[in-house]
Amino acid sequence: METLPMPLEALSAAPGGLDDFRITAPREIGAILRQFQDGNLLLNLNGSHGGMLSTTLWSVDAVKGKLSFAADANAPVSQQIVDSQEATVVGYLDSIKVQFDVANLVLVRSPGGSAIGTAFPRELFRFQRRNAFRVRPLLRSTPLVRVRHPVIAEMQLALRVLDVSIGGCALFLPDDVPPLSPGMVMNQVQVDLDADTRFHANLRLQHVTSLNPESKGVRLGCEFVDAGHDAARALQRYIDQTQKRRRLMAIDD
Numbered sequence: 001m002e003t004l005p006m007p008l009e010a011l012s013a014a015p016g017g018l019d020d021f022r023i024t025a026p027r028e029i030g031a032i033l034r035q036f037q038d039g040n041l042l043l044n045l046n047g048s049h050g051g052m053l054s055t056t057l058w059s060v061d062a063v064k065g066k067l068s069f070a071a072d073a074n075a076p077v078s079q080q081i082v083d084s085q086e087a088t089v090v091g092y093l094d095s096i097k098v099q100f101d102v103a104n105l106v107l108v109r110s111p112g113g114s115a116i117g118t119a120f121p122r123e124l125f126r127f128q129r130r131n132a133f134r135v136r137p138l139l140r141s142t143p144l145v146r147v148r149h150p151v152i153a154e155m156q157l158a159l160r161v162l163d164v165s166i167g168g169c170a171l172f173l174p175d176d177v178p179p180l181s182p183g184m185v186m187n188q189v190q191v192d193l194d195a196d197t198r199f200h201a202n203l204r205l206q207h208v209t210s211l212n213p214e215s216k217g218v219r220l221g222c223e224f225v226d227a228g229h230d231a232a233r234a235l236q237r238y239i240d241q242t243q244k245r246r247r248l249m250a251i252d253d
Contacts, residue, residue, distance in 0.1 A: 024123045043055055046087055048086040058115040086101065087101070096243075146158050149180075164239070169224070193238050
């Protein structure tokens, strides 16, 4: 798992820049940081002058706008990180790479242990590991894939999208539609995920999975073939936005 900081310069120069990955809402930043704290998940502090410290979040105080990372005050790397005064923090939440910068680092000693203290980050970046994570569409949306049946050319299908990733999607095929076989390629299908995410790509059917009898259909696991750069960016944006909306819904609940 790559724990080095993502080079933001290259991403900022790309169409759309960093806005697809950036989070600036304090409430949302706090929710993500608390996931690291509650799960005791590892984070790497990469000092601007060298050195890398693997640690965990000691405290998250959103009211005072302060963070602290567990540290051994006697370890040379802890002092090296503090001397750098700036560091880039990298960690993972499942398949999501999280990265943010911290500055004005202070080594704090107390009877309960030592820590590296800093201020709350003003922004945080989330990067999707490609081909690794799938999202289910929100209930209020009805994403569809419009395709001509590979065997019955005159039959046009509009298949519901069950989930989607940067590398493929799962579709629902009703029982009353002639079956499809793994290995089939459906050319130039139209993918309509939402009003802002529409593109054409080829789909290769990888596998067919039975669902419960009440569903009256099967699950088609498909791989995107030659989707192109624009489609990949649209997919990444859709995945990020869907995850963001789900997190906000969870916070509101």
